Amino acid sequence: MYNLLIADDDYEIRNGLCKYFPWDVVGFHVVGSVENGKEALEFIKRHEVDVILCDIKMPIMSGIDLASELSSLNSKVNIIFFSAYKDFLYAQKALENGVRRYILKSTNYQELIQAFTNIKEELDQQLLSSTKQGQDFSKKIIGTIKEYVEVNYRDATLEDLARLVHMNPDYLSKFFKKNAGMLFSEYLMQIRMENAAQFLGDIQYKTYEISDKIGYSNSFNFTRAFKNYFGMTPRDFRNQKSSDNERLENSFE
Known part of the structure; x- marks a missing residue:
């Protein structure tokens, strides 16, 4: 109506x-x-x-x-x-x-009915177009945020992104939750942990170095966050990944 x-x-x-x-x-x-x-x-x-x-x-x-x-x-x-x-x-x-x-x-009565039927159809089209434009805009903003975080996850903050997309930080937080289906902090954590897991696959990196690379100045906080995310410590994750790789190599011998 x-x-x-x-x-x-x-x-x-x-x-x-x-x-x-x-x-x-x-x-x-x-x-x-x-x-x-x-x-x-x-x-x-x-x-x-x-x-x-x-x-x-x-x-x-x-x-x-x-x-x-x-x-x-x-x-x-x-x-x-x-x-x-x-x-x-x-x-x-x-x-x-x-x-x-x-x-x-x-x-006459029927002409007025037809006139407003046509107006209703035009308004429906306007609404549909406006909704689509809004959805396209939302996708573009979310895409921009995700691309930025994937590259700058070490130092990314909500305030930095708010300036990037010209939004208020509080509004951006709600906007991201509505359109991405998770909190910005949850998404940032996900990207950091996925990168940490990749670094743990390379034995040249020590845990405290990985901690710093993904944005944790305190390696204890990193270890706790990693365990909460993966259900095991970085050391256990690295050992398990090493064992998995050995079993995979043996299976081809």
Whole structure:
């Protein structure tokens, strides 16, 4: 359902549209009705509105002036003019101010149904496109973060990444959890531990050297973190990996 505001200074038309037109059938919910453009503007500032069905000639602030004001505010509200005036000048001004439709009040019931069915389809497409763009943006940000961490895992911090992707650290933390399915600290730990395991396969590196290479200044903290992650100490992991390699070599002899 999309939120619809109706603005018309004619009470009978306004009341009839609100009460007797089957908006729910075409995917809309009337959230309010007002008498002029000024009231409409104030309502939009306080409430979530997707579409406004608006008369052109209204006291205090006309529909044209309302459309111009919303355009200057970069409002995302879709404006539909509903007017008794079939005038090219009105239609031209409507288009200049981003008005989506110009519907005549002489339009019959079925034509109005069809018009708002079409508007609903357009809004659905906009929403789908916006959602896809948001998903693409999220994937790009997460990809950037992961690429950075894979290279800079030794010194990577959430603050560094927040500066990299131009986000607040607290927001980035929540963003990463939502889109990556784990905390940033968990991902950083995973990358560090996977690299530590690779280094342990090379006997030239001592445990304290591996500890420093992956970002732990204290080898005791590294040993504890490694054991929590793999269920064994770095020494036991290296011994097991060495034994596994020996068995693999013997199997080919």
